[in-house]
Amino acid sequence: MSASILDGKGLAATICEELIPRIDDFLRSGGRPPQLGILLVGDNPASEVYVRNKRRRAEELGLDVDLVHLPATASLDEAKLTINRFNESESHDGILVQVPIPLGWGSDASRELFEQIHPAKDVDSFHSINVGRLMQNRATLMPCTPSGIIELLLRSEIAIEGQHAVVLGRSEIVGRPLAMMLLHRHATVTICHSRTPNLASIAATADLLVVAVGRPVFVTHDFVKPGATVIDVGINRITDPDLVSTLIAADSVRWKAFKQRGSMLVGDVHPDVQKVAGALTPVPGGVGPLTVAMLMVNTVEAATARLLSNTS
C-alpha cells in the first residue's frame, strides 16, 4: 500500500484561478484591484523568499502589492507608521507583517504590530479579535495555513465530521487555530505537543493526523494508523548528507539536486509514512502553496467585504 499524494500545489493553482472572476468583479465595482500591503523588515533570507512567493502570486492574479521593506536598523515606530498608513489607506485591503522582526524591538513587538492592524484588513488573522472570533466560530478571516488545510480536506473529500483528528504542535499560527477549525467541523480533536508523553501512540489513534512540530522527518510510520490521512505542515531545510541518504535514493533526481545545492527541504513527516498512510501531503508542494493561496483568498475577501460595507 502507498499513500495517495494530496496535491497542494495543484489545488493552490485551482483556488487562485477561481479567484479571477471575483477579482474582476471587484475591479469593475471598485475601480481598482484589491491591494495587499506587506511590511518586511531586515534581511532574513527565508522571509525574503516567503514574501517573494506571496508577491509573485498576488501579481499573477492582478492584485496590487505595496511592499514596504524596512532595513534591519529601522525602529518599531517606523514599522507602526507603515501599518498606520496601510490601515488608513482607502486602497489597501489586506495587511501583513512578515515575521521575524528585529529581536531588538523586544519580545512583545510582533504582538504589538499584529494588534495594530485593522481587524478588517488582517489577512493573516493574528489580531486577537480575529483569534477570538475564530474560537467563537464566527470568523470571516481565518489564518492561512489552517484554512488551506481545511480547504484541502474538503476538496479531497476527506471526512472531518466524526473523525478523530490529532494535531501535533500547538502554535498560535497553526496548531491551536486548526484544532478549533476541525472542532467546528465536528471532528473530535486532540492537541499534542513537546510535553506529551506517548506521542507516537496517541498519534496512531488518529484518522487525521496533522503534524506541525518543526522537526525534520520526526513523524515515522509508527505514529500513523494504517489508512490515516497525514498533513505535513513542516518545512525544514536539512544539510546532513548522512540524514539525506536515509531519506532518498542515492541515484535519484532529488539526490543530485541535494549534492548540487548542499541542502534539501523536508517536512516533519518521514518518507516511510507513505507506506502506511492513506493520504499524505508532500513537502514541498503540499501545505506551503495552499498557505499562499489562502492569503490571496483572504485579500479578496477583505477587499470585497470593505467594498460592501462602504456601499451599504
Place this chain on the structure above:
Amino acid sequence: MSASILDGKGLAATICEELIPRIDDFLRSGGRPPQLGILLVGDNPASEVYVRNKRRRAEELGLDVDLVHLPATASLDEAKLTINRFNESESHDGILVQVPIPLGWGSDASRELFEQIHPAKDVDSFHSINVGRLMQNRATLMPCTPSGIIELLLRSEIAIEGQHAVVLGRSEIVGRPLAMMLLHRHATVTICHSRTPNLASIAATADLLVVAVGRPVFVTHDFVKPGATVIDVGINRITDPDLVSTLIAADSVRWKAFKQRGSMLVGDVHPDVQKVAGALTPVPGGVGPLTVAMLMVNTVEAATARLLSNTS
C-alpha cells in the same frame, strides 16, 4: 475504592477570604470598594437564583453591586444603554450580562451585548478580544467556570502538565476555553462532543476528565479510567422519581428532600463514578461555587488593573 471528593464549596470560601486584604487595599487606594454591574433581563427563575448568589457573595465581601433588572418587555437598546452606562462609569469595575436574554432580541443579541462590554471590565471574559487573548495565552481576565476548575486542580495538587485531559463538551463558556487553559498548562487535550463516536472509550483514556455536556448523570463508570480525576460541570434539575430512586438511597436525607421539593440537582456524572474515579467534584458544591468565587476574583482583578492604569 471510593473517589476523594473535591470540595469546591470550601475552596470557593477560601478564595473569597483571600480576596479580603486585596479588597481592603483597593478601598484604601481607590476610596471606594470595587463595583460589579449586573444586567439581568426578564424573569427566568434560574437566572434570578444565579444573580442572587453572585450578588450575595459580592456583598458579603464588601463589593458594591449595581444590579439593573430590566423587564422582559425591555428593548435591546435599553440593555445597550445600561452597558454603556457601566462602561463609562468611573466606579464600575466589572460588568456582566446574565443570560438568557429575551428571544425576541434575536439570535445575535447576546453576542452584541458581550461585544459592547469594555474588555477591561469584562469579568465573564466573553468579549472576542478576551477570547482571543485567552487562546494566545496572555489573558488577564479568564472565564469564571474554567478558571475555577484550574484553581481547584492547582490547589488540590492534581497534576495537569503531561496528563491527558479529555473535555466532554465544546461550549464557548466552558469546553473550548478550558481546553485552551489546560493546553497552556501543558496537558495533552482532547475535546469531545455530541458527534464524537466512542465517547466512553475516549473518555476512559483520560487522566483528567471534565464533563460539561448538560445531560443528567450521563457519564457512567465505564467512561472513567480507574483513579482518574473527574470534574463535573453539569447542574441539572431532575424530577423523575424513578430516575432519582436509582441515584440515591430511598431512606436518605436527599431522598426526603427530593420528596418534599419534587426535584433534585444532579451533575452530568453518575454517582457510580465514585467507585472508579480517584477524585471527583460533587454537585452541588463543586464547580458551581467556584464559578461565583472566580467572578469575585475577576472583579477585584479588573478593579485593581483599572486603578493601576489610572494612577500610572
